[in-house]
Amino acid sequence: MQIVILGGGFGGLNTALWLGEKLQDSNHEVILVADKPSFLFRPSLIWVPFGQRKIDDISIPLSPALQKAGVQFIKNNVTQILPKENKVAFQDQTTLNYDFLVIATGGFPYYEKIEGLKGNTLSIYDTEGALKTKKRVEYLKSGDPVVIGVAQGNPSPGMSYEFLFELDAYLKQKKIQSSITYFTYEQELFDHTGKKVAKLLKKHMQEKQIPHYCNVSLEKVDATQVYLSNGISVPYSFSLILPPYKGADYIFASKNLDHKNGLIPVNSYLQSIQWENIYAVGDTNIILDMPIIKNGRAAELQGQVAAENIYFQIQGKTQQKEYQNSLLGLMELGTDGGMFMIKYPTSKLSSSFIEWASDGAIPHLLKIAFEKYYLWKLS
Numbered sequence: 240m241q242i243v244i245l246g247g248g249f250g251g252l253n254t255a256l257w258l259g260e261k262l263q264d265s266n267h268e269v270i271l272v273a274d275k276p277s278f279l280f281r282p283s284l285i286w287v288p289f290g291q292r293k294i295d296d297i298s299i300p301l302s303p304a305l306q307k308a309g310v311q312f313i314k315n316n317v318t319q320i321l322p323k324e325n326k327v328a329f330q331d332q333t334t335l336n337y338d339f340l341v342i343a344t345g346g347f348p349y350y351e352k353i354e355g356l357k358g359n360t361l362s363i364y365d366t367e368g369a370l371k372t373k374k375r376v377e378y379l380k381s382g383d384p385v386v387i388g389v390a391q392g393n394p395s396p397g398m399s400y401e402f403l404f405e406l407d408a409y410l411k412q413k414k415i416q417s418s419i420t421y422f423t424y425e426q427e428l429f430d431h432t433g434k435k436v437a438k439l440l441k442k443h444m445q446e447k448q449i450p451h452y453c454n455v456s457l458e459k460v461d462a463t464q465v466y467l468s469n470g471i472s473v474p475y476s477f478s479l480i481l482p483p484y485k486g487a488d489y490i491f492a493s494k495n496l497d498h499k500n501g502l503i504p505v506n507s508y509l510q511s512i513q514w515e516n517i518y519a520v521g522d523t524n525i526i527l528d529m530p531i532i533k534n535g536r537a538a539e540l541q542g543q544v545a546a547e548n549i550y551f552q553i554q555g556k557t558q559q560k561e562y563q564n565s566l567l568g569l570m571e572l573g574t575d576g577g578m579f580m581i582k583y584p585t586s587k588l589s590s591s592f593i594e595w596a597s598d599g600a601i602p603h604l605l606k607i608a609f610e611k612y613y614l615w616k617l618s
């Protein structure tokens with residue numbers, strides 16, 4: 240059988256490595272396709288605008304790790320999935336057949352959803368955005384009003400807090416006096432991670448004198464102001480607002496593949512609800528009856544769940560592994576180190592959680608150690 244995995248991020252790579260190792264001595268073939276030759280450790284993009292990381296420091300070629308696991312790597316740009324024919328089509332007009340397909344091509348900014356957002360906000364979503372933001376950060380001067388925020392429909396608010404605190408630390412270090420305003424659509428600061436996290440974030444915002452608005456949506460942006468649903472408009476000369484998001488363009492172009500804004504609906508086995516030989520993991524899926532919260536750890540765990548279920552199916556068994564939401568995260572807090580967050584369901588069927596959070600120097604050091612370990616593991 241031929242198992243094709245689209246995407247070489249946390250989700251796709253983990254699916255491929257797991258399946259590659261399991262199927263190494265079999266006659267099944269595992270192929271990973273990505274449009275870029277390297278894995279990018281995206282959580283560390285947060286440091287690029289402040290000159291603390293170069294893109295090369297946080298990228299590693301995909302081929303060596305894949306080769307070791309017996310996975311074939313194809314660098315190509317997917318332009319369409321043809322589920323009726325079990326085929327993937329590429330930009331260079333070639334196609335690839337699959338018996339099982341795993342879609343792991345991530346999420347993309349959907350600026351067009353909010354009037355004026357495109358072109359009026361910076362980004363740290365990808366290498367291009369982070370490098371552009373770096374250039375703009377270097378031009379910041381005292382008196383420049385700054386707005387950082389997260390718009391409704393964005394499933395990864397964490398990076399906006401990290402950018403906010405890193406920027407605050409940078410401005411202090413450079414002795415630039417600017418006012419920063421923060422806003423979020425969340426009811427409380429980063430509330431899906433738990434009450435303790437919200438409380439700690441509030442404390443840090445107050446100590447740093449950062450005014451913030453929760454539970455507001457972004458109505459529109461123009462060249463000088465950000466307009467919020469609470470009637471307040473905030474002037475800016477530097478803005479970084481996380482936009483709503485969508486799936487890859489090729490998913491919109493794939494006629495027989497159901498999707499919502501380019502995201503693939505899957506069940507708790509991460510199997511497409513439409514095609515039983517298609518799975519979707521990470522930022523690119525919508526899991527039925529689960530909140531849409533996206534992060535690298537979830538993508539990685541989901542990669543393993545999908546891989547195990549495909550392995551069961553190859554052996555003629557039914558899938559047995561279900562994905563369950565949980566949180567184990569590290570967040571940068573600028574001058575105050577970092578924060579460690581845990582949120583686990585107390586049992587499989589329960590809706591109550593065990594929550595814990597702690598801030599200080601150690602979480603910051605752990606975040607650096609994790610980055611180094613992850614990249615070393617793939618080298």
Ligand SMILES: Cc1cc2nc3c(=O)[nH]c(=O)nc-3n(C[C@H](O)[C@H](O)[C@H](O)COP(=O)(O)OP(=O)(O)OC[C@H]3O[C@@H](n4cnc5c(N)ncnc54)[C@H](O)[C@@H]3O)c2cc1C
Binds near residue numbers: 248249273364533568
């Ligand atoms: C600044 C920042 C900070 C973050 N911080 C954290 C954090 O602290 N902790 C955490 O857990 N998560 C964090 N995240 C989120 C995390 O990085 C994402 O959730 C994660 O990368 C999603 O993994 P993925 O595999 O689903 O998609 P991606 O990592 O986006 O990978 C998608 C892959 O698909 C490929 N691809 C896309 N389109 C095509 C195409 N048409 N053809 C072929 N290949 C294609 C891409 O090249 C890439 O290889 C952060 C993200 C950012 C941007």
